[in-house]
Amino acid sequence: MAKLLxxxxxTPSQSAETIVFTSGSSIRISRPASAVFSTILNTKSYSAWNTSNPRVTFPDSERGGEAEPESWTTGASGILQFHMAAPSSSSSATQVPVKVLSVREDPAQGEYRLEWQGQMLPRWFGMAERVQSVRAVGEEECELVQWESMSGWGVYVLDWVLGIRKQMDKVNLRYAEDLKMYSER
Incomplete structure (x- = not known):
């Protein structure tokens, strides 16, 4: 079962002192870290398991259309389809512009990390950054630790008006459980 953080x-652009709140989760998964991280990077598989973010697209400026690369790449900008509530509810998806800050893989150490930033809000209003870290715990098990930290005065407003902190907590727990279920199938 996922634990709430x-x-x-x-995060890469935010110190702990500037953060209004962090929402995240951790979970043990009975699969190698490299396999779980490959699932996280493989955006084409999201519709099969990721109920929070079932689609990510990256505009392909050279061809004038949309391309869906098999994995996130450092420096890429894209659109994340985001469901705050469970997709079976009446909530609609929100399209969130994102920028990939870094993708790091260190198989020798059994550590893998994806960092990205939401680009939906003006920086003066608020900033959201997400870190997804997978580390090996033996050969056939790993731990996912992921968090999204938000900063800026506007985040207080979003939390007060929309209760975004509690909603994000539910989303992050659901994401971890979805990834575990899909990875261990």
């Missing part, structure tokens, strides 16, 4: 946690 709420301690303000730094």
């Amino acid at each position: 709420q301690t303000p946690t730094a």
Whole structure:
């Protein structure tokens, strides 16, 4: 079962002191870390397992259309389809522009990490950054630790008006459980 993480946690562009809140989760998965990280990077598989973000597209400016690469790449900008509530509810998906800050793989150490930033809000209003870390715990098991930290005065408004913190907690727990179920199938 996924564990909720709420301690303000730094991201590439945000120190822990500037964060309004962090929402994340951790879970053990009975699969090698490299396999789980490959699932996270493989955007084509999202519709099969990722109920929170069932689609990610990256505009392909050279061809003038949309391309769906098999994996996130450092520096890429894309659109994440996001469901705050469970997709079976009446909620509609929100299209969130994202920028990939880094993708790091260190098979020798059994550590893998994806970092990206939401580009939906103006930076002066608020910033959201997400870190997804997978580390090996033996050969056939790993731990996913992932968090999204939000900063900026506008985040207080979003939390007060929309209760975004509690909603994000549910989404992050669901994401971890979805990934575990799909990876262990």
